[in-house]
Amino acid sequence: MAETIDQIFVLAKDRFLDLLGIVLPDWIILLVRILISIAVLLAVAPVVMMYMTWLERKVLGRIQNRYGPNRVGIFGLLQPIADGIKMLTKEDIVPKNADQVIHFLAPVVIVIAPLLVLAVLPFGRNMIAADLNVGLLFFLGVSTFGVIALFMGSWASRNKYSLLGGMRAFAQMISYEIPMVLSVVPVILVTSSLSTAAIVEAQLGWKWFIFTPWGGFAALVFFLCGVAEVNRTPFDLPEAESEIVAGFHTEYSGMKFALFYMAEFISTFAISGLAVTLFLGGWDGPAFLPSWFWFGLKTFILILIMIWFRGTLPRFRVDQLMGFAWKVFLPFTLANIFIAALWALLPYPKNFIADTIGITVILTLLQIFNRKETPKKRKYLYAN
Amino acid sequence: MEILYFFAKTGFYATALVTLAAAILVVTLRNLFHCALALILSLLGVAVTYLYLKAEFLAIIQILLYIGAIMTLLIFAIMLTHRLTDRSVSQTNRQSLPAFALLAVFNIFFIASLAAVPWKINSASLAAKIDTQALGAFLMGPYVFPFEIISIVLIIALVGAVILGRTDQ
């Protein structure tokens, strides 16, 4: 029974295809098999996004000691749908000077990337749309499209604030991509695979990488970099309202604006999902609940943490942001690769000790080298 | 099943056409930013071509490095060297016509000579599956020396770029 529930979506898909197979030739079945996955992802992603907006508003509301949306539907559950209707019916304003084509293309392109990367996330046992043997790399590669699209939007708007936001996003994403990729390298090193499914397989039975010394820190770095990659607080400089209006999407309204939002939320979801896949054991969990439930639960918790960040943390300054990536994350992740290699090389108790020592050393060194130079107390010669 | 292969082959030619069209846009468009976007499209087409050659790893690397790194750099440079409302004059110089003529002749000769070459197709290689692990083993095995050299070159380029880019002296 538990097995059936675990595989319920897979079984449903197979039954459906079997039914089709009675009347249709093989090659159409093959196509349909692919198309079903795509369709499901395309259908699920906007729903996920809509309810993430609801969740965010609700949780932020609770953090700020208010109710959040509560008028449309019970607990305001229909609020996202109302928002959607509002967005769709709003006037679509395009600046006169804007580069029309690119201004239109930018929001379209920007949602493509997060939708594409969903394909390599294993949502549950056997529930992966495309088990590429370079899945992880695919995820990282495709997500860089976001930068380009964002840049297209900011450039095409012909607006200073947009451009500034675009520049900031560009610098930030480039900077944080490096420690993000480097923090993933130890996982690849230990599992010797780029396939997301294989990575989850390697963690089955509570051997989640977050429980290893290197994995714990790598997960932390990865998660924080992920937060920066999707431009969420406290790394939301590209759209800092108090500084540059709304950053790269200043000149967007209506559904195009909604698409930017959608991209952001789906990215958030995808990054959380990848963090779960890489470090939190993916869909692994006690068998009394289905695997996809565990995946959803873990992802949900990570998303909650991000919302929690947004509710509590102030925004970084630009130099702090860059310094954080280049002075703290980058050296640490580089060292972490060696630490993970030690873990893979040595037998159990030794590798634990070696890793602990290694991480202590690198953290101490970072502490020393990043020590803030406190300016000397000023001496006043003629004033007191 | 045959029909799927047919679709796939058609896909290749379509990709090639899109790639070439995008490439032509790259060299003809007036707005440099549009050029860059067309170049991204063209590079994507090349990545797909790699997939047809069963080089998935390279396809992803192409996206990650060319589009994720080189093109972003290029666009950044465009942003820094152009005004927002840059109505630029002609983007091509006076030698476009001789260049076109020469290249046309060049292509004709090349295609003519290509047709005459009897390629010895190695079917074992054609069918071989190259996974990322094998590539890694090659990079760390027989090609470790060039691999190290290329990393040094990369570091030098990095340092050089930083030195060239600094303005305070």
Add this chain to the structure above:
Amino acid sequence: MTPIPLNHFVIFSLFLFSIGLYGTLTRRNVIGILMGIELMLNAANINLIAFSRYISPNPETGQIFVIFVIVLAACAAAVGLAIVLAMYQNRKTVQAEDIHILKW
């Protein structure tokens, strides 16, 4: 099922190369020239992979060379763009024709 003929890849890459060369020859903007060079490099990469896949007994070799070429392209782009930026800062131009003071 017959594979796509090798010549088709080669001709595709030839066209891509020619277009890139055309861009390199005719673009007035230095960044445009750089783009043309990127196209040419890609054409070369296609050739490398195609030949290693179809002819070479070691199909991996071509791919490894492509990795090297991509890294070199990244180096070229980084240094080239740094030069372009330096040029823009010093001479306020990115037109290739304006940079000819070493002529006579």
Add this chain to the structure above:
Amino acid sequence: MAYAYLIPVFPFIAFLIIIFNGKRLKHQSAAIAIGGSLLAAAVSTVVILNTLKGATYSHTFEWIRIGTFSLNFGILIDPLTAMMLFVVTYVGSMIFIYSVGYMHEDPRFSRFFAYLSLFMASMLGLVLSSHYVQLFIFWELVGLCSYFLIGFWFEKPSAAKAGMKAFITTKIGDVGFLIGLFLLFTCAGTLQFKDFTPEFLAAKTQAGGGLFALAAILIFAGACGKSAQFPLHVWLPDAMEGPTPVSALIHAATMVAAGVYLVARSFVLFAQFPQALEVVAVIGTITAFMAAFIALTATDIKKVLAYSTISQLGYMMAALGLGGFSAGTFHLMTHAFFKALLFLGAGSVIHGTQTQDLREMGGLFPRMKITSLTFLVAALAISGVPPLSGFFSKDEILLTAYESGSRVIFLILLVTSFMTAFYMFRLFVLAFLGKPRKKIHAHESPAVMTVPLSVLALFSAVLGIPGSPYWNHWFQGFIHGGHAQEIHVNLFVVKCSVAAAFSGIALAVILYRFLPKVPEWLAKIFKPLYLVSYNKFWLDELYQLIFIGPFKKISQLLFRFDAVIVDGAVNQSAVQTVNLSALKNWFDQHIVDGTVNGVAWITQRMSRILRKLQTGLIQNYLLILLLGLLFTIVIGFYR
């Protein structure tokens, strides 16, 4: 003992460090120099202690090989060397320390210490040498240092001239020395010290030792130059232009003693030839007397001490010449200490009063107690008051003279001894007692100067004991290489000596302390004698008249010759060259240049057309490149 080569190395390293880092080191250079000298002193102490146990050491290595002959340099340590090491390193170190205070304000402070270190290294090298040529090299090096240091304040013309005078005068002696070495090598075939044994010389001189004697006398000429003996002594008083520590170290204690050392080192050679010894004795005696006589009337405090030095060196020479090897060397050692002390005391006085003229001093005793007391000790020592060191050494010289049978020399030396006591106490009374004759703000020198004074005073006081009857003439035995010397005390000589000393002191004190008018009166009465003394026997003027005047005349004559005949020839050839050149010029201008210019003109015309090809546009070049490539392909296609 094998580490003895380190002794000169330490000061030399100090010299190198200071001379190359002087600007940066500033006053730290003194620390380095003192460190070098103290290290040298420490190593020397070890060596000396070993020598006291009776050990000698000699090590040679091949320096140059010429055919079958090889020049072996090396290190030779015997009691004489040990004694010299003791003198040079201990007195040197004290003077180094003293100089910190004395030279403190000098802008070339570090250079001074560099020179001092170099001098120290050279002097130690000289002392340790095992070969005449090696000794000669160091001999010249110390001369060079002496030149540097006399002319240390080269802004003063007199100092620069004094340096040159010293250099040239000693060079005259050195020429003799060098010729003597040549002669000696021709006769003996070796210049290694240890080869010169009485037996060897006896064997060599069986055929007749005339050349040997000549060589010895010529070597003595070198010693004369260095030790400022009679005809060549004129440089030493002028050398007082140098800083006072230099006078103390080089021109009182060590370098001038090098001549005595040389004679002592070659004593075996001299001893073989009575003629040579006689020359040494006579010259020494003359020098001793004459210098003392001049010192009677000198008014410059340092000049007095300089003549005193010459006089004492004459004593040593006389002692050596009379066969008193141990007497000469003993006096060399004691003299080094008390004369260094005297100079340093004088330096302290000069430092405190800013004057060198005795007539301007007076009454310094209450203001400069330490300086005065130490000076007094030294003055008593040099006067030969028992039981200070000078008494024993001088007494032994007198004894030697007495026993040599030459009464004239004995009497002259005795009178000299009296005069020594007299001029020393004239100096002491004029400088320290009585009332100030001029308003001078005298003050005691800093501790860095007075401590070395006190140490030297201690040495001056007690250093005579090892050579005294109380220690059973231990020193004399030691210097002779452990052979106990039978020296019997001659009470008559002792009485004479003590009487001379005390009468000299008494006379000086009476005349200058209580009857200040009498000296002037005496000077008037004995005017000729006074003038002789005051004008230093007119020796400088004599040299001017005999040597320098004619030399200048010859020079002028040669200059005329040069100006008229040589220059005329040269000028004439130049005129011809100019004429020829004019011809060549025309040829060059019109024919050669014409060709060259023509080629250049053609090239220029061609270039003007061809440079159009170079557009400076990289894309243009690329297009041409493509054209070339295409051309190649076409050719390849239709080949």
